[in-house]
Amino acid sequence: MKVLRKWPIVLSSDRLCSQSYTIQPSKSDEKPVHIEKGTVVMIPIFGLHRDAQYYPDPERFDPERFSEQNKDNLNTNSYLPFGAGPRGCIGNKISLLQVKTIFYHVLTHFEVVPCRETRIPIELNRKSITLMCEGKVWLGLKPIIKSK
Known part of the structure; x- marks a missing residue:
C-alpha cells in the first residue's frame, strides 16, 4: 500500500x-552529530x-x-x-x-468520488500523535454499472 x-x-x-555513534556532516557548513x-x-x-x-x-x-x-x-x-x-x-x-480486501470489494462495485461535504485539501489534526484528519472524512460511492 x-x-x-x-x-x-x-x-x-x-x-x-544501543551504542555511541557519530553522524558525519554531508555538507561543509555542518557539524558532526554525536x-x-x-x-x-x-x-x-x-x-x-x-x-x-x-x-x-x-x-x-x-x-x-x-x-x-x-x-x-x-x-x-x-x-x-x-x-x-x-x-x-x-x-x-x-x-x-485487511485494507486490500476491503478496497478490492469496495472498488469492484463503486467509484469513490468527492461529495459536497468532502474537504479538499484534507486538513490534518495537529494535536494527534497519529496521522488523522481534522473532523470527519466524507466521500461518495458511485455504483459502477456493469454491462452484461
Whole structure:
C-alpha cells in the first residue's frame, strides 16, 4: 500500500541508541552529530516520506514511483510506514491484507468520488500523535454499472 508513503499511520518512531555513534556532516557548513549510548532517537517518518531527496515531487501521489521499472531509483531505507527491524509493527501484514480486501470489494462495485461535504485539501489534526484528519472524512460511492 504505497499510499502509506504520503499518509503513514504514525508521524514518527523512536529507538534507544544501543551504542555511541557519530553522524558525519554531508555538507561543509555542518557539524558532526554525536549520539550517546542510551539516547532516545526520534525518526520522523512523516518528514522522511516527504523529503524530496528520497521522493522527487513528494506532495504528488505517484504509486508508479514504486514500480518494478523504478525500484533501482529508490532508497529502500526511506520507506518506513510500519517502522523497521525487530521493533517494526507486528501487525503490518494482517493490516495490509485487511485494507486490500476491503478496497478490492469496495472498488469492484463503486467509484469513490468527492461529495459536497468532502474537504479538499484534507486538513490534518495537529494535536494527534497519529496521522488523522481534522473532523470527519466524507466521500461518495458511485455504483459502477456493469454491462452484461
